[in-house]
Amino acid sequence: MEAKFTEATKNINKILRKYETKQPGEHNNMARFSNSTMKTWRIKQKIRYAQTKMPSMGLKGEQCKEVLHLIKEFPDFKKLCSRCKCETIIIALCFYVKFKYTQTYPLERYAITKEVGLTDKVYITILINLCRNIQSKMPISYVRYV
Numbered sequence: 001m002e003a004k005f006t007e008a009t010k011n012i013n014k015i016l017r018k019y020e021t022k023q024p025g026e027h028n029n030m031a032r033f034s035n036s037t038m039k040t041w042r043i044k045q046k047i048r049y050a051q052t053k054m055p056s057m058g059l060k061g062e063q064c065k066e067v068l069h070l071i072k073e074f075p076d077f078k079k080l081c082s083r084c085k086c087e088t089i090i091i092a093l094c095f096y097v098k099f100k101y102t103q104t105y106p107l108e109r110y111a112i113t114k115e116v117g118l119t120d121k122v123y124i125t126i127l128i129n130l131c132r133n134i135q136s137k138m139p140i141s142y143v144r145y146v
Helices: 003-021 036-059 062-073 086-101 111-116 120-137
Strands: none
Touching: 036 062, 036 086, 036 111, 062 086, 086 111, 086 120
């Protein structure tokens, strides 16, 4: 009886390994659904960078949580700005949250924007793509036919 049990477990393990790996002709979309260690490391790296920069920008409490939520919501920063560095996008998200709650000042007044290369044009591009992605995830709740 034990021989059958080990044969069955070997077959099951073989089938599991087969479906965990990419097969010939199969699209490589599984990386998007799997929770790989490299993806989690990259997201944690972005969160660590944001946590070091937020206190110097004057973000506290709920504002910090909101920035971290945006980073987790959009882990693929290339959808927000394809030519920007991660640091630039994180700082733009911090300014988005900061300007939502406080008075808006020109970005040139902040030294951190010069460090990461954040200009008005890049900031606007990131915000437009952020809004576009948020709207695409929201269902249409009201449609009025005229």
